[in-house]
Amino acid sequence: MKARVEIMLKTGVLDPQGEAVRHALGALGFDGVGGVRQGKVIELELPDGTTEATVADMCEKLLANTVIESYRIEMA
Amino acid sequence: MKARVEIMLKTGVLDPQGEAVRHALGALGFDGVGGVRQGKVIELELPDGTTEATVADMCEKLLANTVIESYRIEMA
Numbered sequence: 001m002k003a004r005v006e007i008m009l010k011t012g013v014l015d016p017q018g019e020a021v022r023h024a025l026g027a028l029g030f031d032g033v034g035g036v037r038q039g040k041v042i043e044l045e046l047p048d049g050t051t052e053a054t055v056a057d058m059c060e061k062l063l064a065n066t067v068i069e070s071y072r073i074e075m076a
Numbered sequence: 077m078k079a080r081v082e083i084m085l086k087t088g089v090l091d092p093q094g095e096a097v098r099h100a101l102g103a104l105g106f107d108g109v110g111g112v113r114q115g116k117v118i119e120l121e122l123p124d125g126t127t128e129a130t131v132a133d134m135c136e137k138l139l140a141n142t143v144i145e146s147y148r149i150e151m152a
Contacts, residue, residue: 006117021118024138030130034121041082041117042097045110054106062100 001048003055004074007064008039039069077124079131080150081139084115089144115145 009015018036025033042063044055055073064071085091094112101109118139120131131149140147 008117008119018118021139025134028134028137030134032123034123035119036121037119039117039119041084041115042094043084043111043113043115045112047108047110058101058104058106061104063097 002076005042006072081118082148
């Protein structure tokens, strides 16, 4: 089975990478681009029967820095 | 309006970051984790009326390295 984890910086946390993208888009002529936020997506191939709780455990322990990042899990 | 772009390495392109995550998960006791692929997600705040074609143009010119990465756009 597969799981998909999306990790984004929490609202209010400065996102310099997103800000750099926003600036570069402006320089390329894409006007009016407002906020840009950049995050990570991780696709995991897991043993059948793995629960969402296990994936949440992976996020808490390794995948996300929960001080500044939030995560969202999709099981498929 | 908002757009969401998901950028993943193409199939067959080595993903050392994903491999490192897979290895680390094993070391933390999460057994049986198969492939792990890591990608990027970019959320853009765009002027109303921006078309998906414009966002695709942003991907081709800046956001994705189309030699090794594929991208998927969601307009919202």
